[in-house]
Amino acid sequence: VTKLDRSEIVGMLSRAAEKHGLDLRRFFELDRADELDDPNLRDLWLIWGDVLSENDVRRSA
C-alpha cells in the first residue's frame, strides 16, 4: 500500500487539466455539468476527483 499526500493528487489533476487548457475550477465545473468531453479526463476525474476540495480549487485560481 502506497500512501500519498492529497497535494500530490491535486498536482496530478492540475497538470492533466492544464494539458487540456483547463484550470481546476473549469475541470470541476465541466464534470458537474457532464460536459467533460475528453475520456482521459473523465476517467481521471472518476477515480481521483473526490480527493479535490473546494479549497484546492480556490487556491489554484
Added chain:
Amino acid sequence: VTESFSEQAIAFANRLSTLATRTIGSSVEFAIIEVDDRRRRIGPGPFDLTEDGSGFQWIGLPRACDDGEPARLFPKVEFEVGMDPEDQHLAVRLSTFGLWVRPGPKRGHRPVVRVKYDRDATAKPASHVHLHAELAWVYGTAGESLPRLHEIHFPVGGKRFRPTVEEFLLFLHRGRLFRDWVTTNWRAAVDTSLGEWEERQARSTVRRFPDAATDQLRSMGCRVQSPAPMSPLSDGGETDDIGSIALVLHALDQRAVAVG
C-alpha cells in the same frame, strides 16, 4: 472475524494481479494507493505520478498481428474501493475498465470501449458503457472485417445482475430518446418497480446460493438452521418452496429482529 479494510483491499488487488497474469500473461502487480483512511484506489502498478494519466500503468496487450512491435492495445482497469455501510466488507465505489488503443508511438491512448461504474451516480446509470470510434481501428489493424455495431455483444451483466427494463426506461429519458411519459409520476413508478426488482433478485440469489446466504446471515448474527444439507436451486422461476430455503428466506425477512 472480518478482515480489516487494508487486508481486504490487498486481497482484492491480489486477485486482480492473478487474473491479469493468468489471462493476459503479463506479470502485473496491482498497486493500492491510500490518500485517506476511508478509500483506496487500485490499478496496475507501479504507481507513478510522473506518468501521463492517472498514475497507474497501462497494461500492454500484444497481438500476433503487431509482429513483435510494442503493444498497441491496452486494457484499463482502475477501482476505488471503500467499506460497505456495515463496515464489514470491501465495496467497489467506482471503477473504470475498458479497451484503449495507441495507434502510434506519437499518439496518445484513445478509448475503444469503456465500462464505468459509479455507485453513487444519480444523473446516469450506476454502470454504463461508452463506445468510441476507434473500434474500427482494432478490427482493421488485425485484418478483421469491421462488424456492424449491432453484431457486437457488449456484456452488461450476468443472468442475475443485469440491466432492468426500468433502467432502460431511464436511459431513454436521459438520452433524450423519449420523454413523453404518460404521467409526471413516471419516475416514482420506475424507482418503485426497480426497488421491487432488486428485492426479488436478492431472494433469487439466496435460492441459488443458499450456503453462501446462510454463511452471510450467520456472520450478521442471525440464527439460521438448515434441516438438511442445502443445495442450490436451478435458476428457474420465482417459486417459493423447499423448507430449508424457506428458512433462509424467513431469516432474511427477520434480519432486523435477529441481528444482535
